[in-house]
Amino acid sequence: MARLREQRDGGPLRPLLLALVGLGFWGAAFGVSFRVLRYVHTQADIGTYLAAKILGMILVALGSMLLLSNLITALSSFYLARDLDMLVSAPVDWLPFYLAKLGETVLHSSWMVVLITIPILTAYGIVYQGGLLFPLVAAAAIVPFLILPGVVGTAFTLFLVNLFPARRARDILGLVAIGAAAGVVLLVRLIRPEQLASPDGVRNLMDYLAALKTPTSPFLPSEWASHMIMNWLTRVADPLPVALLWTTAPAFVVLGAVLHHRLYRSGFSKAQEGASRFVRGRVWQGALGGLLQRLPVSKREFILKDLRVFFRDTQQWSQLILLAVLLLVYIYNIKSLPLFSGERTPFYLVTLVVFLNQGLAGFVLAAIAARFVFPAVSLEGRQMWLLRSSPLDLRALLWSKYWTGTVPLLLLGLAITTTTNLLLKATPFMAAISLGTVFCLTFALSALALGLGALYPRFDTENAAQIPTGFGGLVFMMTAVALLGLVIVIEAFPVLAYLRTQWVGDSVTITPRMIGALALVVVICFATTGFALRTGLQRMEAMEF
Amino acid sequence: MIRLVNLTKRYGSFTAVDRVNLEIARGELFGFLGPNGAGKTTTLRIIAGILKPTEGTAEIAGDDVQRKPMEAKARLGFIPDRPYVYEKLTGGEFLRFVAALYGQEGAAIERRMDELLDLFELTEWKDDLVETYSHGMRQKLIISSALLHRPEVIVVDEPLVGLDPKGARFLKELFRAFVNKGGTVLMSTHTLEVAEAMCDRIAIIQNGKIVAAGTMAELQQQSNAGDASLEELFLKVTGGHPDRELEGILEQ
Numbered sequence: 001m002a003r004l005r006e007q008r009d010g011g012p013l014r015p016l017l018l019a020l021v022g023l024g025f026w027g028a029a030f031g032v033s034f035r036v037l038r039y040v041h042t043q044a045d046i047g048t049y050l051a052a053k054i055l056g057m058i059l060v061a062l063g064s065m066l067l068l069s070n071l072i073t074a075l076s077s078f079y080l081a082r083d084l085d086m087l088v089s090a091p092v093d094w095l096p097f098y099l100a101k102l103g104e105t106v107l108h109s110s111w112m113v114v115l116i117t118i119p120i121l122t123a124y125g126i127v128y129q130g131g132l133l134f135p136l137v138a139a140a141a142i143v144p145f146l147i148l149p150g151v152v153g154t155a156f157t158l159f160l161v162n163l164f165p166a167r168r169a170r171d172i173l174g175l176v177a178i179g180a181a182a183g184v185v186l187l188v189r190l191i192r193p194e195q196l197a198s199p200d201g202v203r204n205l206m207d208y209l210a211a212l213k214t215p216t217s218p219f220l221p222s223e224w225a226s227h228m229i230m231n232w233l234t235r236v237a238d239p240l241p242v243a244l245l246w247t248t249a250p251a252f253v254v255l256g257a258v259l260h261h262r263l264y265r266s267g268f269s270k271a272q273e274g275a276s277r278f279v280r281g282r283v284w285q286g287a288l289g290g291l292l293q294r295l296p297v298s299k300r301e302f303i304l305k306d307l308r309v310f311f312r313d314t315q316q317w318s319q320l321i322l323l324a325v326l327l328l329v330y331i332y333n334i335k336s337l338p339l340f341s342g343e344r345t346p347f348y349l350v351t352l353v354v355f356l357n358q359g360l361a362g363f364v365l366a367a368i369a370a371r372f373v374f375p376a377v378s379l380e381g382r383q384m385w386l387l388r389s390s391p392l393d394l395r396a397l398l399w400s401k402y403w404t405g406t407v408p409l410l411l412l413g414l415a416i417t418t419t420t421n422l423l424l425k426a427t428p429f430m431a432a433i434s435l436g437t438v439f440c441l442t443f444a445l446s447a448l449a450l451g452l453g454a455l456y457p458r459f460d461t462e463n464a465a466q467i468p469t470g471f472g473g474l475v476f477m478m479t480a481v482a483l484l485g486l487v488i489v490i491e492a493f494p495v496l497a498y499l500r501t502q503w504v505g506d507s508v509t510i511t512p513r514m515i516g517a518l519a520l521v522v523v524i525c526f527a528t529t530g531f532a533l534r535t536g537l538q539r540m541e542a543m544e545f
Numbered sequence: 546m547i548r549l550v551n552l553t554k555r556y557g558s559f560t561a562v563d564r565v566n567l568e569i570a571r572g573e574l575f576g577f578l579g580p581n582g583a584g585k586t587t588t589l590r591i592i593a594g595i596l597k598p599t600e601g602t603a604e605i606a607g608d609d610v611q612r613k614p615m616e617a618k619a620r621l622g623f624i625p626d627r628p629y630v631y632e633k634l635t636g637g638e639f640l641r642f643v644a645a646l647y648g649q650e651g652a653a654i655e656r657r658m659d660e661l662l663d664l665f666e667l668t669e670w671k672d673d674l675v676e677t678y679s680h681g682m683r684q685k686l687i688i689s690s691a692l693l694h695r696p697e698v699i700v701v702d703e704p705l706v707g708l709d710p711k712g713a714r715f716l717k718e719l720f721r722a723f724v725n726k727g728g729t730v731l732m733s734t735h736t737l738e739v740a741e742a743m744c745d746r747i748a749i750i751q752n753g754k755i756v757a758a759g760t761m762a763e764l765q766q767q768s769n770a771g772d773a774s775l776e777e778l779f780l781k782v783t784g785g786h787p788d789r790e791l792e793g794i795l796e797q
Contacts, residue, residue, distance in 0.1 A: 301645030305634065312633040312674070382629035386690075389593040389623035390646035391615040544596050 014471040021474060026119045033123035041127050051124070052230045058120060059222035062113050063149060069109040070153025077105045078154065078264070079161055079271040088268060098260045102253070106150035117142060121229070128233035137232045140242070144249035145225040151249075151256040158259055161267040221245065298392055302400035306376075319371060319465060327416065330364060334420045348499060354426040355495050358417065358434040359488045362441045365413050366449075366480035373405035373449035374476055375467035377540065381459030384543070394540050398450065398533060406446040413438045429498055429508050436518070437487060440525035444532070445480055451532030452476040454539045483528060490524075493517045546571045546698055546729040547592060551601035554587050554753075561587045563753035564601070569731055569746075571697075574724045576744035577733040580783050584753040585733040586626060589702050592731070593623040605698055619647065622691030626702040626733075628683065632676035636667055636686055639675060640693060647694040654693070661689040665715075680707040688716065698729045705736055717743055741775035751783050 040050045078084075078101050087097065121142075125134040221244075228241040292300040310316050337353065380387060380397075387397060417438045421431045456472020467473070494514035501508055547569040554562040562584045569575045579585045590596045592603045594610045594617065603610045608617040630639055637658065644654045662668045665685040675683065684707045691699060699720070705713045720730050721743065734740050740747060741761065748758040757764050757778070764778050765771065773781070 297645045297648060297650045301642050301650075305631065305638070305642050308638065309631055309633040383631060385590075385593075385595055385623070385625045385628065386630070386643070387646070388595040389618060389621065390643070391618040391648070392646045393615070 017474065018471065022115075026115075029116065030119035030123055033120045034127065037123050037127040048230070048234055051128075052226060055124065055230060056223055056226040059145065059226050060220065062117065063145070063220065063222040066109060066113055066146065066149040067153055069113075070105060070150045071156055073109045074105045074150075074154040074157040075161070077101050077108070078157065079268060084268070094261055094264070095257060098257050098264075099253075102150055102154055102256065105154060106146055109150065109153070110146045113146070114142070124229065124233060130233050134232065138229055141225040141228040141245065144245040145221050147249045148221045148252055151252040155256050155259050158263050158267055161271055162263055221248070224248075296396070298396050299400050302397065303404050306400065306404045313464075315463065315465060323368060323371070326367075327364070327412075330360075331416065331419055331423070335423050337424075347502065350424055351427070351430055351495070351499060351502075354421060354424050354430045354434060355491070356488070357420055357424065358437050358441075359484050361413060361417050361420065361434075361438055362445070362484040362487070363481070364416065365409055365438070365442060366445050366477060366484070368412065369405065369409060369445045369449035369480070370468040370473055370476055371465070373401075373409070373446050374453040374473060375458075375464045376401040376405060376450055377454040377536070378457045378459060378461075378467045379464060381457060394537060398454075398537050398540065402446060402450055402533065405450065406443060409446055410439070410442045413442045430495075433491065433495065433518070437491065437521060440522050441484070441487060444483060444525040444528040447529040447532040447536075448479055448483070449476055451534075451536030451539075452479065454536035454543075457543075483524075486524065487521050490517050490521050546573070546606055547575075547700075547731055548604040548607075549588070549592070549601065550604075552588065552591060552598050552603055553600040554584075554591060554596065555599045560753050562591070562598070565750070565753070565755055567748060567755065567758070569729055571729055572724055572727050573745050574720060574730045574743055575732065576740040576747040577731060577750065578735075578737065578740060578747060578779060579733075579750035583750045583783075585750055586702055588750070589623075589700050589731070589733060590625075592700050593621065594618050595623075619694075620697040622694070622696035622699045624687055624691045624699065624701040624704060626706065628687045630675050630683060630687065633674060635672050635674055636662065636678070637671040639686065640690055643690040644693050649694055657693060657695075658689075661692060665689055665712075681709055681712060684708055685712065688719075696728070698731070699723065700731045702733050703735065704732060705734065705739065737774075737776045737779055747775070749779060749782050757782050 036054070037051060040047050040054070043050065121138045124130065125138070130137070224241040224244045227238070228245060230236075231238050231241065292303060295303075334357065414435060417434050418431075421434060426434065452472055452475055453467075456470070456475065458467045458470055458472070461467060468476070494517045497511065497514055498508060547567070549565050549567040552562055552565040553560065565584075565588060577585055577588070587596065591598050592605070592610065594614050597611060605617040605620050608620075610617045631642070634642065640658045640661070641650075641654070644650060644658070659668070662671055665688065667682060667685055667689070670678065670682065675686065678686065688704070691701075704716055704720075708716060717739065720732070724730055724745075732740075732744070746758070746760050747764060749756050749764075757767055759767065761775065764775075765773060768778055768781055
């Protein structure tokens, strides 16, 4: 299997594409940061405070993410990793063990934060002319900023594991982390930060300045790190933030080591316990058995198996929480659009937004399909010995996977399109177009996700969240965006024709060209569906395990 | 019952299975032995329909596994060496799922499931998630799943790994009883004493080729080994480390 994996992973295209995407992301992050800072820098009196505040807010947000990430990573590094049996039974002193595992935890939790921070701090360094030493100063600020949440997360995990078995602790931590992250995202959206940039939001300039000058909290490492960086950039000699960072971080490491020395052995021993899980009752059988009764037994049981496995995996619940938050934010964004603030309803603007919204809804569906449908074949990798040695037709497998993904996606797509159409007060014509388009797109996107998931499987991980983050997931999103773009372009013709009839005050006339354009969209979507599924099936038939 | 004709499997320039020819009759317990990396698992996985041969054919009761996979696989029960199962299913749900793969459901299969769970002492674990099972329990569950649809042929890779002595003894008796009732078992194992005691015939594979095949008496005759044990025969045929090399490595 390793040999097959090497053959499958070969080729220079994949790392090149990943590098290009990474550079593109960095470029975009740098570009946005640079534009914002350059504007802020030109504002007399408040510019520096605003820049410092922005940096503080960014580091607070990243610090929160780091804390949550370290909590979960520490559980794996210290209690669930496969090398632990060997390490714990070997004559390895506790202190090097702790430092090595702490380093591993901080590294795995922080690499993405570091990658996000680099373009942002580069923009700060350029706009405020930080000089050649600025990268070193930034590194000296960021390193202790990364270590502190690592130590805190590790210590918290130590207490948690001494209270619960590690596997149950992992489930709890995972849900807590995702719930907290979801809550933060929702809260940030609901407080409407866009008002900060709106003149209507500034009632009193003095109050605004006072708010900018006040630190978020003087006890947060994010505040010390942002002060250290801004002091360098504004040529302020203040050693306090440096001292706070570089004394607190080592002190915390020492404290963490002491706690580890006292509590780790008992925690590790408890971690060897499995969480016993007893399941009785046939919930899914009862709920869906009647509906699925007409299907052949293999397809029926496959669907029931997928549903049971999905809903019993707490990692999937956390993904569902994130999905719910993203959908709420999306609908709230639509609701917050300032389309109806004037006396008259801007018909053409609303029509345009409704039209473009179907592309946005399509993108949301593509993102959901990437997360839940794309991994479907990969997740069967380890059990393929059972599926391929049985007389199961692979078509039945693909069929079950397809409908298990498509039906919920279809219900969701139609629900969000209907909801956003109501919020946007879409006309019946536009509502019909958007619902019909989303209906057809859902079949195509689900098939693309499944087919490309079979073309680019990842059998090396059981974590469904990791599977779409590779090259195949990227190819899927790019293909999905291309399909959405094509559909939008084709449908622009009937929508423009509709707008023209409304402009001259005529009733809507369905012309052959309109029908032709809409029929073309239907054909493209269903051709994509058929092609993607057939390609996926051919790939699966050629797979060896 | 099982017929391999010039079976070959290549991965690029590497030949894992090299023109293997074997015929295993109905009612035979056949041992398939070889050093690590010899091609045993690859051969068994081709017979089970998981891998495609580069050349040659594998047939189950006359049905080519590649040309008539449904017919061939319906007669087969496969037990791999490292079986992964759906950990989020209970033992009962897993067996029901496997039955469905063979198109079986209903009261008859529920009774069959209960019989097998009782036989392997897994009844009290029927409603527990597989992730809570020990390795031995998972092995027993897999064996139960292979017997669920009443196969004619069992292909098993390292059946005794992870089983306690009672379970291992029971499995040996089970295979013998299966074969006595007309079934066929093709078994790979590293435990040569077991193979010698259980198997009607044995084949030894090395570097993808069959280097010896037959009953114990025939193997002894082929290698002029007198009344040597299977272990001695195996080492003679496949080559082993001379004692002086081992002593050199172990010197402190």
